Amino acid sequence: xxxxxxxxxxxxxxxxxxxxxxxxxxxxxxxxxxxxxxxxxxxxxxxxxxxxxxxxxxxxxxxxxxxxxxxxxxxxxxxxxxxxxxxxxxxxxxxxxxxxxxxxxxxxxxxxxxxxxxxxxxxxxxxxxxxxxxxxxxxxxxxxxxxxxxxxxxxxxxxxxxxxxxxxxxxxxxxxxxxxxxxxxxxxxxxxxxxxxxxxxxxxxxxxxxxxxxxxxxxxxxxxxxxxxxxxxxxxxxxxxxxxxxxxxxxxxxxxxxxxxxxxxxxxxxxxxxxxxxxxxxxxxxxxxx
Amino acid sequence: xxxxxxxxxxxxxxxxxxxxxxxxxxxxxxxxxxxxxxxxxxxxxxxxxxxxxxxxxxxxxxxxxxxxxxxxxxxxxxxxxxxxxxxxxxxxxxxxxxxxxxxxxxxxxxxxxxxxxxxxxxxxxxxxxxxxxxxxxxxxxxxxxxxxxxxxxxxxxxxxxxxxxxxxxxxxxxxxxxxxxxxxxxxxxxxxxxxxxxxxxxxxxxxxxxxxxxxxxxxxxxxxxxxxxxxxxxxxxxxxxxxxxxxxxxxxxxxxxxxxxxxxxxxxxxxxxxxxxxxxxxxxxxxxxxxxxxxxxxxxxxxxxxxxxxxxxxxxxxxxxxxxxxxxxxxxxxxxx
Numbered sequence: 194x195x196x197x198x199x200x201x202x203x204x205x206x207x208x209x210x211x212x213x214x215x216x217x218x219x220x221x222x223x224x225x226x227x228x229x230x231x232x233x234x235x236x237x238x239x240x241x242x243x244x245x246x247x248x249x250x251x252x253x254x255x256x257x258x259x260x261x262x263x264x265x266x267x268x269x270x271x272x273x274x275x276x277x278x279x280x281x282x283x284x285x286x287x288x289x290x291x292x293x294x295x296x297x298x299x300x301x302x303x304x305x306x307x308x309x310x311x312x313x314x315x316x317x318x319x320x321x322x323x324x325x326x327x328x329x330x331x332x333x334x335x336x337x338x339x340x341x342x343x344x345x346x347x348x349x350x351x352x353x354x355x356x357x358x359x360x361x362x363x364x365x366x367x368x369x370x371x372x373x374x375x376x377x378x379x380x381x382x383x384x385x386x387x388x389x390x391x392x393x394x395x396x397x398x399x400x401x402x403x404x405x406x407x408x409x410x411x412x413x414x415x416x417x418x419x420x421x422x423x424x425x426x427x428x429x430x431x432x433x434x435x436x437x438x439x440x441x442x443x444x445x446x447x448x449x450x451x452x453x454x455x456x457x458x459x460x461x462x463x464x465x466x467x468x469x470x471x472x473x474x475x476x477x478x479x480x481x482x483x
Numbered sequence: 484x485x486x487x488x489x490x491x492x493x494x495x496x497x498x499x500x501x502x503x504x505x506x507x508x509x510x511x512x513x514x515x516x517x518x519x520x521x522x523x524x525x526x527x528x529x530x531x532x533x534x535x536x537x538x539x540x541x542x543x544x545x546x547x548x549x550x551x552x553x554x555x556x557x558x559x560x561x562x563x564x565x566x567x568x569x570x571x572x573x574x575x576x577x578x579x580x581x582x583x584x585x586x587x588x589x590x591x592x593x594x595x596x597x598x599x600x601x602x603x604x605x606x607x608x609x610x611x612x613x614x615x616x617x618x619x620x621x622x623x624x625x626x627x628x629x630x631x632x633x634x635x636x637x638x639x640x641x642x643x644x645x646x647x648x649x650x651x652x653x654x655x656x657x658x659x660x661x662x663x664x665x666x667x668x669x670x671x672x673x674x675x676x677x678x679x680x681x682x683x684x685x686x687x688x689x690x691x692x693x694x695x696x697x698x699x700x701x702x703x704x705x706x707x708x709x710x711x712x713x714x715x716x717x718x719x720x721x722x723x724x725x726x727x728x729x730x731x732x733x734x735x736x737x738x739x740x741x742x743x744x745x746x747x748x749x750x751x752x753x754x755x756x757x758x759x760x761x762x763x764x765x766x767x768x769x770x771x772x773x774x775x776x777x778x779x780x781x782x783x784x785x786x787x788x789x790x791x792x793x794x795x796x797x798x799x800x801x802x803x804x805x806x807x808x809x810x811x812x813x814x815x816x817x818x819x820x
Contacts, residue, residue, distance in 0.1 A: 371760075399741055400539060400757045403740030403742075404756055425670065431742065431744045432742050467744065469674040
């Protein structure tokens with residue numbers, strides 16, 4: 194892999210908007226987020242960039258700050274959290290300075306998110322078709338028929354065949370895997386530049402998890418979308434991503450290409466994380482299967 | 484119980500256990516329906532051994548766990564536990580079987596200190612003996628005596644789970660049920676707890692039933708593994724056989740779809756992604772229960788239900804076409820052995 198490993202690379206004053214092609218899509222610079230009056234930062238002076246077309250995995254254990262980081266990018270931090278310093282730039286535009294209206298126009302059309310818990314993210318009293326349709330009409334003026342066509346098309350793209358029937362279902366009528374497909378369809382409806390998947394498969398069974406991973410990979414490859422996957426599961430990251438960032442104690446301790454980080458980790462934490470994830474029974478390691 | 488010499492080292496003997504949950508009828512004339520949670524499971528487990536049970540949600544693995552701990556009464560079948568083969572109904576509450584569940588925070592009483600929680604499992608043991616046993620249990624799970632006076636909310640998730648394990652081992656049970664006991668923990672903590680469980684088993688000879696959806700964790704700790712699908716065991720094999728060749732298409736697919744970490748030399752891993760999701764346990768398919776999702780199912784599979792038969796010594800499989808679906812890699816590893 195060509196790109197060199199960056200271990201805790203200091204990034205002061207991120208360069209942006211040099212030209213449309215080599216400027217990063219997302220640049221996070223010296224970002225720190227605190228909860229309440231806590232002295233310890235949940236996200237501690239984190240800097241990284243994501244280029245167009247990258248598939249980046251952010252891996253870490255609970256409490257490492259990975260979800261806080263994702264929430265900061267989407268500006269959906271809980272009230273107790275405050276951004277102490279830093280910048281988050283999407284195509285050179287500082288997201289932290291945006292007014293609510295401007296933020297609304299960016300969400301879903303430029304940055305979309307697939308949540309961990311689809312049931313908690315869907316409204317139980319509306320059909321999924323209605324909820325998908327709302328996502329379209331928030332950003333585009335279309336007739337009802339045009340919206341229905343879009344919604345059915347989106348459902349078909351995520352492998353829900355009988356879209357005309359399924360769009361009339363309520364969230365509780367669908368299985369966990371189906372609901373997660375609906376969330377992916379919803380995230381992709383307005384063709385975002387950046388898709389943030391926060392633990393997209395954690396709530397799913399293994400065989401369904403495999404279906405969702407395949408689906409995400411296929412959708413991202415077909416649409417030249419940029420992907421940021423957040424997971425505690427190194428396996429999921431390894432399956433989906435070309436680049437990996439490892440977070441520990443609010444900091445990114447190691448980042449680089451997936452091939453480098455996962456096969457030749459340099460940071461001791463990454464090494465122990467990989468050892469733990471692989472289990473210590475060597476006979477059941479991937480090389481026996483492949 | 485009564486002081487008879489142990490008849491064997493079998494600590495769990497389940498014969499044809501069935502658990503159906505009746506559903507509310509849709510109308511007076513509507514047929515009676517029930518969820519077939521566990522449908523004819525027979526399993527034997529020796530002391531000092533770990534049986535891993537793996538399957539997806541709704542496959543009946545947790546119901547099976549509730550049956551062998553006496554939390555549920557089987558619709559039919561017999562379950563005997565302990566060295567004396569006591570029926571579970573009689574053994575319930577005697578401390579022969581203990582359990583550790585997924586969420587330690589909800590398993591511990593928030594108003595009891597760690598010592599009180601652990602001592603509660605000791606029943607009638609009193610006085611200095613009681614204190615000594617609690618100290619032992621704390622030490623066995625790697626907690627210092629200072630933890631004894633703490634309350635659950637003062638502990639981390641991993642420490643809470645250690646307390647639950649201490650409580651399970653303190654009365655020296657013959658069998659411990661571990662139902663998704665490490666699933667909610669971080670990877671590094673999981674490794675620690677699994678290691679702790681292995682060490683405790685070597686010291687005490689307690690048998691474990693380890694239930695999980697995580698094939699990797701199950702494989703790591705188990706001496707034999709049973710794969711469940713829609714209430715039935717579809718494959719049961721010694722752990723070593725699990726590494727070489729699985730015979731049931733569901734087990735093969737389950738193993739191939741597990742997310743794997745990129746490793747040197749494994750750029751392309753063949754995987755069998757199953758379509759759809761498990762059918763309803765209310766009206767299971769007539770033939771093989773896996774047939775609707777099986778990549779190699781034939782008409783015969785859809786009409787005639789296969790039995791659980793011994794394919795090779797100790798390796799049971801419920802399939803008309805065992806071993807026909809393979810991962811090329813597994814087949815290769817097999818050839819090398």
